[in-house]
Amino acid sequence: MGDQQRIKRVYENLGGFSCLIHCVNDAEVALHAATGGIGVIVISGTGSVAFGRNRQGQTNRSGGWWFSMGADEGSGTFIALRALQHGGAYLDNRSPEDELIRLLRNQLGITRREDLIGLGRSPVSHWSKLKIPKLVDEAAATGCTEAMLILEEAAEHTFRLGDSVVKKLELNSENYFRVGAWGSAIAKSPIHFRLFKEKFLQTYPDAIVTLPVRDAAMGAVTMALEMIQKNGRQGN
Numbered sequence: 001m002g003d004q005q006r007i008k009r010v011y012e013n014l015g016g017f018s019c020l021i022h023c024v025n026d027a028e029v030a031l032h033a034a035t036g037g038i039g040v041i042v043i044s045g046t047g048s049v050a051f052g053r054n055r056q057g058q059t060n061r062s063g064g065w066w067f068s069m070g071a072d073e074g075s076g077t078f079i080a081l082r083a084l085q086h087g088g089a090y091l092d093n094r095s096p097e098d099e100l101i102r103l104l105r106n107q108l109g110i111t112r113r114e115d116l117i118g119l120g121r122s123p124v125s126h127w128s129k130l131k132i133p134k135l136v137d138e139a140a141a142t143g144c145t146e147a148m149l150i151l152e153e154a155a156e157h158t159f160r161l162g163d164s165v166v167k168k169l170e171l172n173s174e175n176y177f178r179v180g181a182w183g184s185a186i187a188k189s190p191i192h193f194r195l196f197k198e199k200f201l202q203t204y205p206d207a208i209v210t211l212p213v214r215d216a217a218m219g220a221v222t223m224a225l226e227m228i229q230k231n232g233r234q235g236n
Helices: 003-014 026-035 076-091 099-108 113-121 124-130 132-141 145-169 190-203 216-231
Strands: 039-044 048-053 059-063 178-182 208-210
Touching: 026 039, 026 048, 026 178, 039 145, 048 145, 059 145, 076 099, 076 113, 076 124, 076 132, 076 145, 099 132, 099 145, 132 145, 132 190, 145 178, 145 190, 178 190, 190 208
Parallel strands: 039 178, 178 208
Antiparallel strands: 039 048, 048 059
């Protein structure tokens, strides 16, 4: 039994639900919120994944692999790792001090090798609380070369994730298609999103690359309404 069926059974056994129950991956909800359900959504939050649907109803995805295998390319975790690697190079005297180093020192207190080693021993969930990608954004906004390189690398990965889905679903054969960006490491990073958008438009000039105008809850509502119409049912 797959995860989708297991979760569905949990809800079915709770009682009190008289409506149709449909469990989906959060990427599908994000796709509806950002594109209306047709096109591609590229998510860059703690992890990274791309998901899409074409007008024939076919779906596909790329990414979403384990963090421990060095995946989640272009995600917030990926950006944080690159920033901490830069911090390690500085502490080794292999890299000069720059704005990103100053932010890591002043905001996170990373001044010694022991500080960085201690952070490396903490769970990745702790890193997300430190908001390291935000520090990378701040440094890049000042023109910090290393921070810009990190975001350029992240944007290359997020573009490739989305591009893979475009090709597998043959979305580029249509007159135009929508690409949505979701997750704090891209949607709240003007530089990451700009670079991501530029790469898409260079490859697909007719693509519409956008940030979401609706939240995940509205995406779920849109999906529910479509299901009701499709099944000829009325719901509350």
